[in-house]
Amino acid sequence: MILKGKAHIFGNNINTDDIIAAKYLDSQDEKFLGSKCMENIQPDFVKKVTPGDIIVAGNNFGSGSSREHAPVSIKGCGVTAVIASSFARIFFRNAINRGLPILEIRETADIAQNDMLEIDLSKGIIKNLTKGREYRAQSFPVFLQDIVKAQGLTSWVKLKEGKRNEGAKD
Amino acid sequence: MGLTIVEKILLRASMQKSLGDFVYTKVDFCFGNDITAPLAVKEFCKVGFDSVFDTKKIGFICDHFLPARDLKAANNVKVLQSFARQYRIKNFFDINRCGVEHIFLLEQALVRPGCLVVGADSHTCTLGAIGAAAFGVGSTDLAVAMKEGKCWFKVPRTLKFIYKGKLKKWVGGKDLILHTIGTIGVDGALYKVMEFGGPLVKTLGMDDRLTMTNMAVEAGAKTGVVEPDAVTFSYLKKITHNALRVTDAMKRLKSDKDAVYEQVIEIDVTKLEPVVSCPHLPSNTKPVSALAGVKIDQVVIGSCTNGRITDLRIAAAILKGKKVKKGLRVVVLPATPQISLQAEKEGLMRVFVEAGCMVCPPTCGPCLGGHMGILDKGEVALATTNRNFVGRMGHPESFVYLSSPAVAASSALKGRITHPEEIN
Numbered sequence: 001m002i003l004k005g006k007a008h009i010f011g012n013n014i015n016t017d018d019i020i021a022a023k024y025l026d027s028q029d030e031k032f033l034g035s036k037c038m039e040n041i042q043p044d045f046v047k048k049v050t051p052g053d054i055i056v057a058g059n060n061f062g063s064g065s066s067r068e069h070a071p072v073s074i075k076g077c078g079v080t081a082v083i084a085s086s087f088a089r090i091f092f093r094n095a096i097n098r099g100l101p102i103l104e105i106r107e108t109a110d111i112a113q114n115d116m117l118e119i120d121l122s123k124g125i126i127k128n129l130t131k132g133r134e135y136r137a138q139s140f141p142v143f144l145q146d147i148v149k150a151q152g153l154t155s156w157v158k159l160k161e162g163k164r165n166e167g168a169k170d
Numbered sequence: 171m172g173l174t175i176v177e178k179i180l181l182r183a184s185m186q187k188s189l190g191d192f193v194y195t196k197v198d199f200c201f202g203n204d205i206t207a208p209l210a211v212k213e214f215c216k217v218g219f220d221s222v223f224d225t226k227k228i229g230f231i232c233d234h235f236l237p238a239r240d241l242k243a244a245n246n247v248k249v250l251q252s253f254a255r256q257y258r259i260k261n262f263f264d265i266n267r268c269g270v271e272h273i274f275l276l277e278q279a280l281v282r283p284g285c286l287v288v289g290a291d292s293h294t295c296t297l298g299a300i301g302a303a304a305f306g307v308g309s310t311d312l313a314v315a316m317k318e319g320k321c322w323f324k325v326p327r328t329l330k331f332i333y334k335g336k337l338k339k340w341v342g343g344k345d346l347i348l349h350t351i352g353t354i355g356v357d358g359a360l361y362k363v364m365e366f367g368g369p370l371v372k373t374l375g376m377d378d379r380l381t382m383t384n385m386a387v388e389a390g391a392k393t394g395v396v397e398p399d400a401v402t403f404s405y406l407k408k409i410t411h412n413a414l415r416v417t418d419a420m421k422r423l424k425s426d427k428d429a430v431y432e433q434v435i436e437i438d439v440t441k442l443e444p445v446v447s448c449p450h451l452p453s454n455t456k457p458v459s460a461l462a463g464v465k466i467d468q469v470v471i472g473s474c475t476n477g478r479i480t481d482l483r484i485a486a487a488i489l490k491g492k493k494v495k496k497g498l499r500v501v502v503l504p505a506t507p508q509i510s511l512q513a514e515k516e517g518l519m520r521v522f523v524e525a526g527c528m529v530c531p532p533t534c535g536p537c538l539g540g541h542m543g544i545l546d547k548g549e550v551a552l553a554t555t556n557r558n559f560v561g562r563m564g565h566p567e568s569f570v571y572l573s574s575p576a577v578a579a580s581s582a583l584k585g586r587i588t589h590p591e592e593i594n
Binding site: 143144 | 192213216219294307318539540
């Protein structure tokens with residue numbers, strides 16, 4: 001799968017309160033949560049996003065609370081992937097479980113605001129079309145690749161359940 | 171090769187001979203709250219799950235926006251209530267019998283030493299203080315845990331923290347953990363377990379230990395853990411009114427002497443002063459004396475970090491017979507009804523009210539900018555809570571400092587950040 005969009009740059013330690021403020025957590029609506037994405041730290045962020053855009057951040061992206069509303073909000077505002085130097089652990093698992101593509105690369109500082117990026121998700125290769133450079137993301141362990149391939153944890157469980165039932169029929 | 175406590179619990183739960191890099195394993199208990207569980211329920215229903223793994227091993231604890239702050243909050247509780255009825259989930263707690271989840275679950279004896287527990291709340295790591303492997307997860311994780319009774323984990327490495335020396339007066343668990351986070355940074359323990367040990371931790375009461383494991387997530391950790399001991403067992407017996415039966419397996423639960431740690435970090439606390447975290451990161455720590463004079467508009471005493479009886483006793487001892495600074499707002503939130511009742515029995519509630527504090531019901535409330543004490547533009551709070559991110563307690567241009575209950579109560583009297591020794 002190929003994703004293409006312009007980069008939006010964020011710094012280190014972007015926490016889940018930054019991504020979606022707690023006052024909105026009583027909603028589970030992707031569009032509403034998307035409309036409030038990054039409101040506390042960049043009030044005009046949502047207006048700048050064209051569907052298909054990509055967030056690029058430094059270390060520890062998604063730190064803080066366990067709110068899965070954070071990846072839901074990111075997807076809801078039209079962003080299709082997050083690239084960071086490292087991810088906080090609950091955000092990491094929420095993104096995998098929700099089917100939001102995330103990629104870890106060291107060279108995040110090489111990417112500038114509005115650089116056009118092209119991501120080959122199956123190969124984990126990110127092309128910076130503006131700068132003519134290429135970055136290779138760390139590949140996920142096989143266990144996680146299976147969840148990503150199933151496009152999220154619940155579909156992975158459903159797939160496993162289906163296989164179990166088939167086995168039972170035999 | 172020896173194992174750590176958390177490795178032992180993962181091994182037992184996964185029924186494997188040895189641990190690989192990942193496990194998809196049974197959990198002993200799973201829970202969520204009124205903001206994370208509705209999203210789990212939505213996902214559960216959307217994918218067409220139609221049964222739960224065990225009606226007694228799922229908990230819904232309504233503590234964040236409760237008592238319902240508005241229609242949406244009320245509706246979320248209703249969603250959980252009707253789901254719990256449909257699937258006969260036993261442990262649904264509305265405000266008629268509830269409290270801040272990580273303390274309330276201990277009082278209900280729903281989480282025990284040796285348990286593998288997942289909670290859709292990042293401060294689930296608090297429960298590690300009793301020797302449980304307690305991991306914060308997301309709503310989809312909770313949906314799957316409710317259905318399958320299972321969760322996936324990357325098997326974590328462990329950092330061991332050994333505290334040495336003697337604590338000065340006014341220095342406690344909150345100062346130790348803030349100092350530790352200040353030392354290693356907000357991603358200093360990313361994906362790892364923080365095991366707190368050494369002779370000093372043995373001398374700490376459970377309320378201090380719970381404060382330390384509570385904030386492990388603020389250093390990026392997967393969880394925090396303390397070996398259970400006699401202090402743990404007598405505390406649990408007391409707060410559960412003997413509902414928790416201490417087993418030999420619980421008593422044996424220790425990290426092996428030859429357990430493998432990624433790093434052992436020794437911290438000498440002899441010279442440590444009370445610590446305050448400055449806006450906008452918990453790792454932005456300074457000794458309280460370096461901040462003397464910072465003016466504050468609000469003080470919050472409570473939360474899963476510092477809303478237990480010991481915290482309230484410390485604050486009340488400082489406030490007794492005195493008045494909070496004119497114009498300053500002070501909000502006190504006991505973590506559970508049982509703690510409120512104990513505070514009432516000991517006369518602490520009267521101390522707070524007479525000093526000019528507002529005592530609120532047990533709720534997460536202002537800690538996450540939910541309700542009961544939201545900050546306006548430019549306002550400054552000193553809170554015993556756990557996060558001081560941009561906009562955490564309200565307006566994006568408000569400021570939160572984090573401290574112990576002793577520093578918070580002392581500062582409440584002066585209207586500025588104050589070392590407790592200035593009062594006493």
